[in-house]
Amino acid sequence: MSNTEDRKLKDTIDGVTRNWGGKFFFEMGTPWKRAVNNWKNKGGVVVHLTAYGENAETSDVLDRIRGSGKDILIMVGSQKVPGEFFSEAVSDFNVAIGNQPHSECASVAVFLDRFFKGEELARSFQGGKVRIVPRSRGKEVAVEKKP
């Protein structure tokens, strides 16, 4: 989360990761230009999700991103993002999860689901205290054994 600090949000993410596992982390307050430049200097590509970009369904943009074989930084803004987000200095790909107005959160979710071809939903995370046992009815939570 660039250009802003929200301690409470970080605490929430950290709490979820403690209980449910995984290596998620939250970084705030880094100006977005610095984050982008650091990423590019490490050899990564930058994907900007925007309703104005190449359509993820009707174009081959996802194949081209996968074809780059590089690690990906996904940028997502809100209704008004700086025009520079669209420039070659910033984004390697401008990708639209449909060219209609939509939720930014939804666009990240659908991008990840398509990029990983759905396998991410079957993944388990290490280091959590609890995990859900899927059920057709009701709730079941199992306590993870200590390794």
Place this chain on the structure above:
Amino acid sequence: MSNTEDRKLKDTIDGVTRNWGGKFFFEMGTPWKRAVNNWKNKGGVVVHLTAYGENAETSDVLDRIRGSGKDILIMVGSQKVPGEFFSEAVSDFNVAIGNQPHSECASVAVFLDRFFKGEELARSFQGGKVRIVPRSRGKEVAVEKKP
């Protein structure tokens, strides 16, 4: 949006539909039990999206929903939903877009993307004033011709 009224939210949705087209509408203040009963009486099925449900990736739940051939009401709550949501009286299917904590908005988006096999992102909506012309860089908006 059941059990609550938020006029501003309705105005936002209506404004988006006026500009971008489509037949989206927003209904508020109907108690959820009534909405569910009305839907079931019309022969529809009810899908409750919940992290506790059958995994959309590792189970065949999406095929079973499609196989019903019926219209679908998707229910999505927040962290605490009434236990009744899981009962046969309410939900025909409890579906998890992954059995990890996740955004409700994201779960609706991924469910729809999978249910429609991605075709929804290529759809255009009738009756709007403007539409986006997809581009690899920059923004292009075309004004719709009057029919």
